[in-house]
Amino acid sequence: MFSKGQIIFGVLFFIVFTIVIGYTYRKDFKLHKRFYSGSIWVLIAFVSFILLIAAIKFIFK
Numbered sequence: 627m628f629s630k631g632q633i634i635f636g637v638l639f640f641i642v643f644t645i646v647i648g649y650t651y652r653k654d655f656k657l658h659k660r661f662y663s664g665s666i667w668v669l670i671a672f673v674s675f676i677l678l679i680a681a682i683k684f685i686f687k
Contacts, residue, residue: 628636651658
């Protein structure tokens with residue numbers, strides 16, 4: 627399926643990508659708190675909307 631080199635590349639890429647994303651997030655943490663403080667409510671509304679659509683689908687199935 628995958629060669630040994632492809633698997634090694636994939637694992638190393640994932641590790642380095644995760645470290646870079648984590649470093650970037652930590653660097654911008656103060657900006658995130660300042661500009662995106664109410665974004666949790668948007669996430670809750672979005673998830674609730676998706677759950678409502680799924681519930682309606684299963685009720686009227």
